[in-house]
Amino acid sequence: MKKKLRVGIFAATGTVGQRLIQLLANHPWFEVTAVAASDNSAGKKYAQATRWMLETSMPESVASLTVQSCTPDVDCDIAISSLPSSVAESVEVELAKSGMPVISNASSHRMKPDVPLLIPEINPDHLDALSIQRQRIPGKGFIVTNPNCTSIGLVFPLAALHRKFGLDAVSVVTMQAISGAGYPGVASLDILDNVLPAIDSGGEDHKVETEPLKLLGQWKNNAFIDAPIRMSAQTHRVHVRDGHLEAVSVKLSQKASRDEVEAAIRDFRSPIDELELPSAPRPAILVERDIQRPQPRIDRDRGNGMAVVVGPVQPCAVLDYKFRLCSHNTIRGAAGAAILNAELLYKKGMLG
């Protein structure tokens, strides 16, 4: 049996950090051997430093780790980071320059011209950008990012449709879970009996309008070329713990019937299916026939929280078709996404 790779979790005490630790317990290839967090937590045992929020128990092997500061001195084979973007910007580059592969959930580097914004099922070829990134960050280290929690779910049915029919325009309105804001995050006085529009004062809308274009675009001639799709997003925080719901309308480049559109989504297959990555859901998209689905509480955990659940496709009088989707924001949309990225890199022999 091969030795497991030693993973350091950066921002280990946060909501995504906790999910990473939960999901990596008993992982066949990876093992959490180091935890790093802000200076407030550094020096404490992980169990003391963390307000554990998950229903399953904190893994004992991690509970007893001492939290370290977020520096290249953390001893591990790969770093998985969910650092706040203010910190991630510089720390992740430092880590990479020190020779560390950095799998990041932070937003800081996602849109950089030499950083793959990666979803293994969607754009594994974007890893080719690392050859250019190496000019900036020589050595064995590098940075690979996953998208925003809302962009990820959205991009699955869009990829299915874009491949098959081409996409002209996408309009999306989101109803997002509170866990997406981290901890303490959303104040209960704000969200009880309420909906909060324009997450991050519109910053979230911007991510959802731009990240899918890179994800669905191409790496060509050493540069990313955005997919030429008009995107419009309105984001909202709703009173749900986990699971982002999105109401989507699309305009296709080619005519297609409702059944063809639904079939294209249902039959979406991923280029990585044959790789048998441990965290990859099979299939990646589940299509529900009931118009009253998907629902966050019922559908967020499907495929171990890694499947994207799409409702029935309906004609739209303004664009062409409309549908809803739901995905688990801290699993498929964050921790699980990063782990799946690490798995792809591992399988491709890019992790040490």
Next chain:
Amino acid sequence: MKKKLRVGIFAATGTVGQRLIQLLANHPWFEVTAVAASDNSAGKKYAQATRWMLETSMPESVASLTVQSCTPDVDCDIAISSLPSSVAESVEVELAKSGMPVISNASSHRMKPDVPLLIPEINPDHLDALSIQRQRIPGKGFIVTNPNCTSIGLVFPLAALHRKFGLDAVSVVTMQAISGAGYPGVASLDILDNVLPAIDSGGEDHKVETEPLKLLGQWKNNAFIDAPIRMSAQTHRVHVRDGHLEAVSVKLSQKASRDEVEAAIRDFRSPIDELELPSAPRPAILVERDIQRPQPRIDRDRGNGMAVVVGPVQPCAVLDYKFRLCSHNTIRGAAGAAILNAELLYKKGMLG
């Protein structure tokens, strides 16, 4: 001092019935003198028959009324009805044929070719349809309806834009309060930690896609002509007591700048402003500058629950502009709407 008109509330024990009774307490022109409900409740005192849900106390004069059956025998000058549509279809016609003006919140007659679907600030001239309705319902009785709770809020900014620039297309995604489903309505096991898509299995989407076309259309040559706007709606129930939030995108017929669009909404004035109807909010639309508004909990009660609160207008990469709106679903969207209709009819001398 003129004697007040005697109002009979039909479906008086329900959530909208309760709001009607609350809002009519101390009304300058109207007085609730009769309450009617299903046969389960008939014969009981209103206080016994009703699970009162509102924060203000049940008006004592109504508490002691005996609930009657929903027949033309109820003695009053006007009927305000929030009957379930299954019952409203026939009962409201019976009432009208017996000579009673019926102000209805039910959906049964809204789209009938001779029934005004009325919002006083938007289409008071649609009352002209009563001249045709009289052929079907001779005598002093008639039926006037108000729109669905979601359509009402939506139609305010749409009216402002349609008048000024023309509207080609409207896409709306709603986040609606649980009180819209009546009592007991939404089960707590369904909505806690959840969002429920496709209210009424899509029936709500249909109302929101059709009612605004009648409201923004014309009464011409003895017929309603729908406004030629493409409408697309996706509705959702969220964990909020009162106040529907709607995320809207619009395509205009004429080019207009963001500022012009926002000004058109802000400066919306109603043809009934000079009538000084007691329940009419002034102004009818409030525009907020903060992108994180409107919020149901904070904005639903503005203008005594009768104002429609609209957030900032933003460019939309798919259609032309997008914005959010919020309105109180059981006041502006139901009970208050019906009362305002009654007030308009009263002022025009059409109530006895």
Next chain:
Amino acid sequence: MKKKLRVGIFAATGTVGQRLIQLLANHPWFEVTAVAASDNSAGKKYAQATRWMLETSMPESVASLTVQSCTPDVDCDIAISSLPSSVAESVEVELAKSGMPVISNASSHRMKPDVPLLIPEINPDHLDALSIQRQRIPGKGFIVTNPNCTSIGLVFPLAALHRKFGLDAVSVVTMQAISGAGYPGVASLDILDNVLPAIDSGGEDHKVETEPLKLLGQWKNNAFIDAPIRMSAQTHRVHVRDGHLEAVSVKLSQKASRDEVEAAIRDFRSPIDELELPSAPRPAILVERDIQRPQPRIDRDRGNGMAVVVGPVQPCAVLDYKFRLCSHNTIRGAAGAAILNAELLYKKGMLG
């Protein structure tokens, strides 16, 4: 490999019925082969008849079963019933008289003088009452019940203390989850931003004040003798999906230090530990040191939802000591309780 016993679930479409089916999927000894429910559902496939509420998928083998009426014609080896008490009263007796062992979660027979109110870890010897019950219900059939969802959790620490020190008096205030009221159960308009006192208009208080006395009492000379403990309960419904929280104060018969009291609870061992019943949690009681625990969301699923989690013991200035406990109301408090009862009966060779 021994053939599994065929289980019929009575009231299979309800919230407890669903939990029974979920928990019996892959059970080593039992297999759900029949589902029965009200006449509305009879004749439909289980998947069609049921609004499935649980996060895990409906087991496929059950989904395709045809729902039957609740009569002795249902073909199975044992019946597990969560029938509403109005129906359970007669139906369960009919089933038993037809030769069927009936494991019931209903309240109808709990307090009968010849019916065991059974918690395997607490009072397995109460099964001796079946020898008397046989006079009333001859043959192989019989009725064994489990307690109310609130009584079950409460009785664990009480049993630990009563054995060791004797109990004079117990005062308990409960904060109970909405799933305890079944589906549709609690209206969201009632519970959003609210607490509902006096569940079942005080009926729940009564159960919590009486069932523990039978559970902690004795079967002696062919009769149950209640434990002589003064009990006072005030029950409340709170806005929580699953997991009842209870704040308890106790007066002991003998003096004991805080540490002795906490140790007695922590060291509670069950007479059935050596039986290795598949659903028995080990240990049955978990004691938390953090004064801010237990919490329903974090602690309800511990021990697969079968453990009772008790917080730190503190001195009480009015009685002697106070503490809180939490247990999962539809697992430990209902479906899991019934299954554990079935397992005990199976192990003792009392099921065919």
Next chain:
Amino acid sequence: MKKKLRVGIFAATGTVGQRLIQLLANHPWFEVTAVAASDNSAGKKYAQATRWMLETSMPESVASLTVQSCTPDVDCDIAISSLPSSVAESVEVELAKSGMPVISNASSHRMKPDVPLLIPEINPDHLDALSIQRQRIPGKGFIVTNPNCTSIGLVFPLAALHRKFGLDAVSVVTMQAISGAGYPGVASLDILDNVLPAIDSGGEDHKVETEPLKLLGQWKNNAFIDAPIRMSAQTHRVHVRDGHLEAVSVKLSQKASRDEVEAAIRDFRSPIDELELPSAPRPAILVERDIQRPQPRIDRDRGNGMAVVVGPVQPCAVLDYKFRLCSHNTIRGAAGAAILNAELLYKKGMLG
């Protein structure tokens, strides 16, 4: 018309500060002319510095005030303070020593031997302690406090019973609203689908066990003498915006029937009734007959949020009687309490 007293609100931007400003709008005797808060806010306009949480609009006269630092330089006739206790300890003494009457909602000085812990309806004679306080704080300034939000509601029925029958012991379990924790206060991730025991890690329990003894005690021979009542409290935070619910059991010194006990509570009259203070509810206690009342959402706003609503009295098998009560925690329990204290002082001529 007499000139209004100029009130300075200390900690004006917080949840209690906002309530103070809301409740003082249009007050007949007082006018908010200064607002003070932490140094973060100082120098900004109140409207800019404050995340206004209330349904009614921010009063315009206050919106434009510049926030000042919390020092004696704030120019006003009286200070009403809801400062955090860490700051209140020294700042309130400074203010008082500078000659300012300080009406405080903070906990810092409540239990001081020369500081009145005042509820006008309960213990107005405790103001006599100011004659001793003057030795420590010479001049016109002084400090008067109101109790913790949970103690206040509790003490009303206790006072009624203590006067009439004497109280031996009181056991209380609370279910408290999130607004009691201030803003941002309780994280939504903590409270959604949950209950949080032991508020302030037990600090709240301690306040509820001690403050009522001072409130129900006597000022005699220049010292406070606690009422000799054994008190036990277990506190919890529940998912409710406003309104604390408390489940109480009491042991009386004298025997009394259930009806006598309920009558004593219902007939409670306050020594200040004849003073006609503007914020005093009349009556101060409302007794409900329905065992499923009081409920926070329905009962918190009664008497303009100043009434304490008590449910039916029931026999308790452990102590003598039990009942529930509900009161609005930021009105009766904080802002309204402080204002009523100010009104009593004003009426007695003690404010300048």
